[in-house]
Structures are given as C-alpha cells and as structure tokens.
Amino acid sequence: MTERKALVAGNWKMNGRLDEGSALARAIAERAREADACDLLVCPPATLLVPIGKALAGSGVALGGQDCHAAPSGAFTGSISAEMLRDAGCSHVIVGHSERRHGCGESDADVLAKAQAAWRAGLVAIVCVGETRAERERGTAIAVVTGQLAGSVPDGAAADNLVVAYEPVWAIGTGLTPTIADIAEMHAAIRRHIPAGTRILYGGSVNPKNAAEILALPEVDGALVGGASLKAEDFWAIAQAAR
Ligand code: 13P
DSSP, X not given: OOOOOOEXXXXXXXXXXXXXXXXXXXXXXXXXXXXXXXXXXXXXXXXXXXXXXXXXXXXOOEEEESOOBSXXXXXXXXXXXXXXXXXXTOSEEEESOHHHHTTSOOOHHHHHHHHHHHHHTTOEEXXXXXXXXHHHHTTOHHHHHHHHHHHHSOTTOOTTTEEEEEOOGXXXXXXXXXXXXXXXXXXXXXXXXXXXXXXXXXXXXXXTTTHHHHHTSTTOXXXXXXXXXXXXXXXHHXXXXXX
16 A cells, blocks of 8 residues: 655635744744654745745745646736746645635636646645535535546646645534544545545644544545644644644
C-alpha cells in the first residue's frame, strides 16, 4: 500500500490583516522548525500571501491559495490566476470549497477548470467536496460526493497533483461533525474514485478536541481546518494529532 503522509492545512478564509496574520504565521513556523510535524500548509487571504510566505520561509510549512481563476491572465476584475499564486510562492490551491460552490454558484465544471489551471501552473489542487444537510438526511451524501468528484477532478489526477478534501457543508463552522462511522464510510467511498496514494483530508469543525479521533481513521490523511487554524496553538495541536 502506498504510504500517505498526513497533511494539515489551515484555510484562513477572509480573516487576517498584515500584523496578526504575520504573527500567526511566525508562531506556526517557529513550532514547525522546532518539532517534527506532518506536512503543514497555510492558505491565507491573497493580500497576505507574499508576507506570509516570507514568515514561513525555511520552516517547511507550505503556502497555498484559497481559490483561483481558470484563465492564466486577462480581463477578470478581482480574480487571481493559478500562475499568480505560483508567482507569490504557493505550492497548493484550494478549489471548489463549499463557500465557492454554494456561496458563489460554482459548478463542478468550474471547479474542474480551476483544478486544470492549478496543474498548468504547477500547483497541487485541493479539490473540496461535500454534501449539504438535506442531502445527508435524504441518504444521498455518498452519491453527491462521488458525483462531485466525477465532475470536478480532471483526467490526469495523481497522488502528487491532487488532494481531496471532504467537507460536509453542514459541518463547516457549525461545531457539528459527522459520526466517526460516517466519516470512515465517506472516505472509503472517495478512495474508490481517486488514484492510489492520493490524500483525502477531512474538514468541518476540526478542533484540538476531536482531531485525534478523526485523524486516527485509516482513510483520513489529514485535515482542512478553518476556524481553529487562526490560533497557532490549536492549529499546532491538530498537527500533532495527525502525526
Ligand atoms: P471550520 O474548521 O471553521 O469548520 O471550516 C472548515 C473549512 O471550511 C475549511 O476549509
């Protein structure tokens, strides 16, 4: 079986200004320099990519974008291309986060084009999938998620260019999580649809208290962390639980 090193990624979303963001990144970098950790990734807002990249330099903590446009450049006011993220020091980009799929109306086809853009720029695409509360209650969660995978993971996916993040929409920012059995079942289902060795992260209300139990599941290869990634000690505690 292919060895899959755990990855803990912090999605800061639209949080952080220069001073606090830099301090947070420095605190994470300091811990990462001092102790062994799993693979770590920080995804700050685009305005902070360059200074956060500097704060993380030499720590082994990677830098990622939260979204990208599918085109390399052009008349797309307010958008950022995968090439620009690469230029700012990123190695990864999140695509298809539910706050983009549901909040901004992005389709599977949009997400697929963004993942292709990530690869064109040499970035790892973190493709997010996840069902709504209603879909879980209807018993269609696995069908929804595997459908999202089929529609938004491009041909050519491999363990070194793709990470899948399973984030149930109803678990994001709510303090709610699926049962351990439901997470295990979903990750096993996802595993059957992606190349061997590809990492599958769980995301949605991960915190220092629940991380160990979730991360102990054999098909869970790390976490995509929102709120708890904004505190260095919480993010670090989750990273330690993933080792
Ligand atoms: P929370 O950890 O705040 O629930 O957010 C999860 C998430 O959306 C990460 O991308």
